[in-house]
């Protein structure tokens with residue numbers, strides 16, 4: 001079936017090109033030139049969009065003054081970390097701090113906690129996620145948190161996922177923004193209703209996670225462009241913001257579609273998505289706090305997403321220039337400060 005469908009697509013494509021060529025011959029235009037112009041126009045357009053959006057991202061960054069107290073620039077909670085995966089919640093939580101949050105909490109399983117703590121004295125670590133009182137414990141902290149990042153290193157244990165369902169319901173009840181990544185997206189693919197219509201949610205799927213979500217949420221994921229696919233998923237989820245990571249990151253709130261093509265690197269080591277989700281947590285808080293004067297009518301979550309994607313890719317680019325093939329996510333985290341300065345403060 002698949003080869004036949006593939007052959008059909010090739011024939012249809014060839015027929016379309018032949019038809020276009022015939023029309024162009026009539027008007028004496030070379031096909032190559034027309035296609036090249038169409039693609040470079042699209043490229044130039046999206047680069048301009050990206051620059052305009054980055055200008056708005058600069059607007060949402062809170063000024064650093066001596067009048068603020070600890071916590072004002074962001075108290076972020078990361079829900080994730082189990083026996084197998086301790087790096088992912090660490091990467092997300094430390095990235096949030098390095099971007100500029102004041103406090104970063106990790107809610108993980110009992111076994112993961114001492115490991116995550118030992119990576120960094122800067123993180124506040126709660127060994128609660130596999131306990132019967134997990135939801136209650138996190139709920140007690142929610143009034144003191146600005147954003148939850150749910151999923152890095154969570155794993156797929158049923159008991160943990162059940163607890164995370166309760167945590168998500170509690171966050172929604174308090175109107176707390178949530179960034180959902182990794183195994184958090186696995187949970188949403190099983191229970192899309194959990195986030196249906198929650199406008200303070202951002203999903204950050206990679207290629208595989210995006211396909212899984214689309215299969216689960218859309219009866220017919222279709223075969224349109226990446227942009228259409230992301231927009232359709234967002235719409236089907238009730239305008240939840242979706243960030244599809246990849247060679248270019250595609251971002252949509254169901255109404256607008258943006259692309260981030262910031263130069264990154266060809267290094268694909270694990271953990272880069274975790275950096276992105278932690279950075280996004282902080283930027284979501286800042287964007288929602290900034291208000292319409294600063295965001296000039298743009299969706300705060302789209303701005304936050306564009307900021308986090310650009311920053312992650314810039315970190316990757318800078319780290320790769322120094323370390324080449326041996327670049328790891330730890331090297332990228334060391335670049336968060338300089339990359340942020342370069343993108344948003346110069």
Ligand SMILES: NC(=O)C1=CN([C@@H]2O[C@H](COP(=O)(O)OP(=O)(O)OC[C@H]3O[C@@H](n4cnc5c(N)ncnc54)[C@H](OP(=O)(O)O)[C@@H]3O)[C@@H](O)[C@H]2O)[C@@H](O)CC1
Nearest residue numbers: 085086087088152153154155182183206207208270271274
């Ligand atoms: N240091 C740590 O603690 C880290 C922990 N992490 C944590 O791991 C957990 C599982 O997360 P995950 O992303 O590994 O997902 P999962 O569904 O098992 O997919 C894996 C398979 O999917 C494929 N694949 C992936 N991307 C693709 C692409 N772009 N294009 C095409 N294929 C692609 C690829 O398949 P393959 O190439 O082997 O066929 C790959 O093997 C989660 O909790 C996460 O947070 C990570 O954050 C990393 C750092």
Ligand SMILES: Nc1ncnc2c1ncn2[C@@H]1O[C@H](COP(=O)(O)OP(=O)(O)OP(=O)(O)O)[C@@H](O)[C@H]1O
Nearest residue numbers: 206245246247249264269270271272273274312313
């Ligand atoms: N082919 C690519 N070319 C350039 N950048 C890419 C490419 N694929 C992903 N990225 C970038 O890498 C970062 C992480 O995306 P990726 O798809 O690796 O996430 P992930 O699989 O969730 O990562 P993690 O290993 O943390 O789970 C994003 O900033 C994304 O823009």
Ligand SMILES: [Mg+2]
Nearest residue numbers: 182206273274
């Ligand atoms: Mg990931």
